[in-house]
Amino acid sequence: MFKRLQTKLTVLYAGLFALALSVVAVTVYVAIASNAQRAVREELAASGTVFDRVWALRTQRLHDGAELLSRDFGFRAAVATHDRPTVESAVANLRQRLGLDLAFTVGVDGEVVGLDPARLNLEKLWSALDAEDGAQGVFAIDGKPYQLISAPILSPTLTGWIVFAARLDEPEMRGLEKLSAIGLDAQVFDERGGQWVSADAGPVDKPLAAFVGKAMQDKLRAPTLLRGGADSLVLVKPIKALDRASGAALVLRYPMAQALAPYKPLMAAVIIAGLLGAALVAAASWALSRGLAKPITALDVAARRLQGGEDVTVEVTTRDEIGRLAESFNLMASEIREREAEMIRQALHDGETGLPNRRALERAIQMRLAAIAPGEQVVIAAIGFDRFPQVRAAIGYELATELVAKLGQRIFEIAPGVLVARLTTSILCVVSASNSLDHVLGLVEDVLPSLEAPIEVGGELVDVHITQGLAASQGELDAARLIERALIALDQSRAAHRKFMAFDAAAYGDPSANLSLMSEMLEAVRKGELYLNHQPKLDLRTGAITGVEALARWNHPTRGFIRPDLFVGMAEETGHIRALTDYVLAQAIEDQARLRAAGHDVLMSVNISGRLVDDHAFAKHAIAQVTAAGARLCFEITETAVIGNPDVALSVLDLLAEAGIPVSIDDYGSGLSSLAYLKQIRADELKIDKAFVMSLEAGGKDALLVKSTVDLAHSLGMKVTAEGVETREGLAALQLMGCDLAQGYHVAKPMGLDKLVDFLGEWSIEMPVPKETRQDETRKSA
Amino acid sequence: MRHAALLLMAALWAGPALAGDFTVTVRGSDGKPVPDAVVMVYPNGQPTKGPIKFPWAYRVAQQNIQFNPFMLVVPVGADVAFPNLDKVRHHVYSFSAGNKFEIKLYGHEENRTAKMSTVGVAAIGCNIHDQMVGFIRVVDTQYAAKTDANGVVTIQDVPAGAIKASVWHPYMRAMKNEKALTTASVGAGAAREQVTVDLRAPAGH
Numbered sequence: 001m002f003k004r005l006q007t008k009l010t011v012l013y014a015g016l017f018a019l020a021l022s023v024v025a026v027t028v029y030v031a032i033a034s035n036a037q038r039a040v041r042e043e044l045a046a047s048g049t050v051f052d053r054v055w056a057l058r059t060q061r062l063h064d065g066a067e068l069l070s071r072d073f074g075f076r077a078a079v080a081t082h083d084r085p086t087v088e089s090a091v092a093n094l095r096q097r098l099g100l101d102l103a104f105t106v107g108v109d110g111e112v113v114g115l116d117p118a119r120l121n122l123e124k125l126w127s128a129l130d131a132e133d134g135a136q137g138v139f140a141i142d143g144k145p146y147q148l149i150s151a152p153i154l155s156p157t158l159t160g161w162i163v164f165a166a167r168l169d170e171p172e173m174r175g176l177e178k179l180s181a182i183g184l185d186a187q188v189f190d191e192r193g194g195q196w197v198s199a200d201a202g203p204v205d206k207p208l209a210a211f212v213g214k215a216m217q218d219k220l221r222a223p224t225l226l227r228g229g230a231d232s233l234v235l236v237k238p239i240k241a242l243d244r245a246s247g248a249a250l251v252l253r254y255p256m257a258q259a260l261a262p263y264k265p266l267m268a269a270v271i272i273a274g275l276l277g278a279a280l281v282a283a284a285s286w287a288l289s290r291g292l293a294k295p296i297t298a299l300d301v302a303a304r305r306l307q308g309g310e311d312v313t314v315e316v317t318t319r320d321e322i323g324r325l326a327e328s329f330n331l332m333a334s335e336i337r338e339r340e341a342e343m344i345r346q347a348l349h350d351g352e353t354g355l356p357n358r359r360a361l362e363r364a365i366q367m368r369l370a371a372i373a374p375g376e377q378v379v380i381a382a383i384g385f386d387r388f389p390q391v392r393a394a395i396g397y398e399l400a401t402e403l404v405a406k407l408g409q410r411i412f413e414i415a416p417g418v419l420v421a422r423l424t425t426s427i428l429c430v431v432s433a434s435n436s437l438d439h440v441l442g443l444v445e446d447v448l449p450s451l452e453a454p455i456e457v458g459g460e461l462v463d464v465h466i467t468q469g470l471a472a473s474q475g476e477l478d479a480a481r482l483i484e485r486a487l488i489a490l491d492q493s494r495a496a497h498r499k500f501m502a503f504d505a506a507a508y509g510d511p512s513a514n515l516s517l518m519s520e521m522l523e524a525v526r527k528g529e530l531y532l533n534h535q536p537k538l539d540l541r542t543g544a545i546t547g548v549e550a551l552a553r554w555n556h557p558t559r560g561f562i563r564p565d566l567f568v569g570m571a572e573e574t575g576h577i578r579a580l581t582d583y584v585l586a587q588a589i590e591d592q593a594r595l596r597a598a599g600h601d602v603l604m605s606v607n608i609s610g611r612l613v614d615d616h617a618f619a620k621h622a623i624a625q626v627t628a629a630g631a632r633l634c635f636e637i638t639e640t641a642v643i644g645n646p647d648v649a650l651s652v653l654d655l656l657a658e659a660g661i662p663v664s665i666d667d668y669g670s671g672l673s674s675l676a677y678l679k680q681i682r683a684d685e686l687k688i689d690k691a692f693v694m695s696l697e698a699g700g701k702d703a704l705l706v707k708s709t710v711d712l713a714h715s716l717g718m719k720v721t722a723e724g725v726e727t728r729e730g731l732a733a734l735q736l737m738g739c740d741l742a743q744g745y746h747v748a749k750p751m752g753l754d755k756l757v758d759f760l761g762e763w764s765i766e767m768p769v770p771k772e773t774r775q776d777e778t779r780k781s782a
Numbered sequence: 783m784r785h786a787a788l789l790l791m792a793a794l795w796a797g798p799a800l801a802g803d804f805t806v807t808v809r810g811s812d813g814k815p816v817p818d819a820v821v822m823v824y825p826n827g828q829p830t831k832g833p834i835k836f837p838w839a840y841r842v843a844q845q846n847i848q849f850n851p852f853m854l855v856v857p858v859g860a861d862v863a864f865p866n867l868d869k870v871r872h873h874v875y876s877f878s879a880g881n882k883f884e885i886k887l888y889g890h891e892e893n894r895t896a897k898m899s900t901v902g903v904a905a906i907g908c909n910i911h912d913q914m915v916g917f918i919r920v921v922d923t924q925y926a927a928k929t930d931a932n933g934v935v936t937i938q939d940v941p942a943g944a945i946k947a948s949v950w951h952p953y954m955r956a957m958k959n960e961k962a963l964t965t966a967s968v969g970a971g972a973a974r975e976q977v978t979v980d981l982r983a984p985a986g987h
Contacts (some may be wrong), residue, residue, distance in 0.1 A: 073875070073909045080877030133983070156907025156915040157952060362827045 009289030014282035021274040030305040036259040044223040044235040047180040062164045066151035076155040102165035128243040129161045137242035147192040190248040231256040295322045350422040353405035361421035366481035376435035377472040382486035386465040388426035401456045437472035467499035533750035538742045547603035550588045577609045589629040600760040605634040610641025614648040623659040637668040657682045690724020707737045732768035801939040807976040808933045815933025818853035819951040823925035827946040830924040849916025865893040873909035955980040
């Protein structure tokens, strides 16, 4: 209902107080009202008694007067002798003396003297007078109630009555009202024709008249509360009527409003005091709850801000629970901050070296990217340790890590404005303070010697060799892409055997496109987009084409011819080489079968990737294929392929040898050539790399190398094939050197199967060195 | 003595005619005997011609601030004496029509008289002492007397024949405080009648 504690408390307290006060006020009012009512009741009762007394006294006075007159001898004589003028004058005299309203005599014979008999009901009056000695009571004269007092006139027997009458109308009642302590309203009611009518002039008060009638009927003699309109307490006192048949009543009335009037200031005081009190309580509880709610509100606000990650402290002002809560909150907030800082530090730092980690690096780059102006660049450099595994193996893991850390420190010392982060175990990354790649390239060049100075770890100086790859972004690359480029640049730099270089987008190409190429390649195998070209191999002794090398070609429907080294290399890197090789094998077997059908029996060489040389499963599969088809294939492998996993590779080669499949060592001399392995490999052929053959005709060292290699191979029982033979002179030289086979443009370019069939059919060559001569040469050399 | 002799002479003189006693017993409506009720008998309904003489003294004394007797029957024209036997003085009066008189203050042992000139009633009072009330019934018949304490009165020697008789009492609720008796005639023997009357209380003093 109320969203604020302060409002809630204020409303609660003020409400409670107001409620309590209302109860007090109501109680006071009820008490006052009942008290006032009781007081008025008592007063009314007292007034009733006073009235009785006054009535009695008055009656007595009148009675005394009447009595006195009735006993006066002269008066009696006048009455007895019917001396009317005398009687009238005597009555008038006494009326004046006593201040009476009316005075008259009624004879036993019904003669009225002193009053017009028409003004009253004589018969009724006479009966009443006769019925009782000294009758008195209320009697209507002129339709108005009068109090009548009678006394018999005895002379000495009853001759009549002297009657005094006093009005009971308003002036009389005002006199009675004055006797009361409280402002009563007194009226006389008399019954006329079943209706109770007030003697007062003025508007008829019907409820009061009805009430009087009911009170008289029920003989209600206690003051009673009359409701309706203005409440009033009413006391109805019956007054004796002269004749028993009719009745009269004195009605004393006191309005409650008047009774309560003296208490009004008290009530007003109670209400004013209550309102003041309520206002005070509201203000006080407002202030109290404010004091209570304010720190809570502050805590609430602080908690929200803390949640939002802000650094907050609540000011502790009190020593109560809230104060302690605020203290705890502050403590908690500071601990949260510390923990958060630690977490952030851990999240953004490398645990081993304490250098910022990749996340921190990305953040820093992102911030720099957001801050640079158009045209400026964010430049980063990936700094990789060369041969780190070897160094680590040499000095141990711990010191190697220390080495990385110290290099980071050194970079920071040389260029204080940069950020140094550790990207991988052996690669650091620096975000340059400079905004220009060219500038940074210059800097890198300058600081390279000092960077590569030996670093002391574990008390020893260790040589440091690093390669760097730089990349820059103007905002077109995000942090992750920029770092990736720096790493690629590092790879490119290493591949190019340079100390540092910037990312070369052209050389990098589009690796992601290459990846998709692989899935397309598998598709291409099915669709026949892949095919084999064959490059003939010339037997230098016979001049005949005795073999071909099958080379995979891919005519991509949209990209055109794709370089073999691209898709083969990709297939090797992405694990698709097996599928490719399976295809080549199958196709080579098929092509050979077609050549045979055309009458050409040539040995078909197939390149087997180094990745498959140590694969037993592949070897078994290939052997099974070849054997099943009765094909004559030669597997060309590189010497390097054997070096990776020599035991397995050599056993695979043994399997091939056992199966009668000749093996050729490809590209000999270009890679790492190990005589030790050469000795172990059971190969039938050695192919000299074209790098040596192409510059053969120039003479010099290459010719010497080729000659000695040919001799070496022959000594090991292998035939020698020279690749890259492009000139007749080269061919002649090889022939003279005793090389067995030649392959190259000078002999033939690789060609499709159909062309090959034609080629073989039309083949003829004039050998540079005639057979005899060569034989001579051979002989000479032998 | 002289009165007694006169009475005797009259009786004798009345001759040998037949006569009888008429006894009336008067009781109140409560059954109690009513004393001082005056029974008047008119033989043939006629008042007595000639002088009327009663055997009791025509005298109302004032004794102990009371009239004594309370009731006195006198013939019309009789002089009634009002001897004051008290030590205080009295002022006796009557406003009764026809028999109006006033005997102003007089003392002990003083005697005053007043003449009852009209048949009827003389209600007598004392102007000094309101409680003193007495009545003098002035009659025009020989045959009248008042009841005694037992409410009984005997009218002697009522001539036989038709009569008109009535009973009167000052407090009787009746026209002129009088009630006719039912006996219409008397014979030689004794006649009796018992009558019940309704009395009102005397006017308060």
